[in-house]
Amino acid sequence: MDLLTTSVATAESDTEPYTLVLLDGEADVTNCNALREVLEAEVAKQPRTLILDLSGLRFMDSSALHVILRVNRTMDRQGGVLALACPRDPVAKMLRLTAGDQLLPVYATVDEATAG
């Protein structure tokens, strides 16, 4: 089984479409390039809102954070918004210690993320 699996869905909230990427497993330096490719492919479609559902992510290291921060820069440039939803405790703490949670909106649920 892959250490990290991703699945992509597009949905609508209040008629506003958004892209939802579910991350499942462990995200680290060994799979951050694959994560980058998945996310960059979605960013290239220029979504207004890209939400990463982290509820299935048991572990995230700084390599994965850096991928997400780079994607966030591109989303910024495109005028879109990247948001994180439902990080588990270890991931939420890592986001706090790196101050990643000051650059990226972090929501407890996907619903809250879509409400912005």
Next chain:
Amino acid sequence: MAYSPATAEACFKHVCFFYQAEAEYAATVAGFLRAGLAGGEAAFAAVPPDKISLIRDALGADAGNVEFADMTTLGRNPAWIIPQVLAFIGAHAGHVRYVGEPIWAACGPAEVRAAMQHETLINLAFADADAEILCPYDIAALDPAVIADARRTHPLLSSGRRSMSPEYAVPSDTLPSRSLPLPALTNGAMYHTYRTDLSQVRALVLQHAREAGLTESRADDLVLAVSEVAANTLRHTQSSGTLAVWHDRDEIVCEVHDEGTIANPQAGRRRPAPDATGGHGLWLVHQVCDLVELHSDASGTTIRMHMAIQPPERNG
């Protein structure tokens, strides 16, 4: 422009103050802080709690203008101190005075080694800072070897009056790259060699952390720290790394060794910009662990991460 003492003082000073008696401690430290307050300078003191009381009593009403921190909490991992002092300097304009007592009698050998590394790194981290740092050392209670190292890591000594420390060694001579290798781990450590399977490394650390009795959230902290260090093996070397795990009733220790070399002695010691897309790994290691020891030279890097079994109080 008119002469002002503040301008003349506008440079970095790192002074070691050897003391024996409480009265001497209180008078010198309070005098140092008061001289700054009189000139409108910001003042910060991180010392053990009994010393906070001594300084407060000696300062009287002036104590209200000094920011205090309990060094047994802030400095339990000495890597937490410099970012805190840099934040204090960043929050205050002009010359800043800081009193830091990073080593006290109850510190164990690993804590003393880490604190002395911290003293060396102060000379680099604050080289351009408009700040004066006074570090009290209890000459009666501390091991003579600690006192000797303090003379090597502080450019200035204070005992009655100030003088240059004849033993002061430039930081490059007292940094991890030149310091002695870490003392050998105890017998009975579990060893594991890894190359790319970091998930297995994390699972092993989690299993041992649970067996040792760490709380779940502190076990997660240790897993993150070890994983970040092991990730550096993949990023920066072409060979495998070795993980050693060992614990007793007091602490669990994870040591990672690989063939990489950490050239920047301040790596992980300064808070990276939030939007930096690099440099968070060692920062995280220092933030989540109770103590981190590092030795790095051309033959490789050893990073030893300590976690106390009983969760201690900590800042933040």
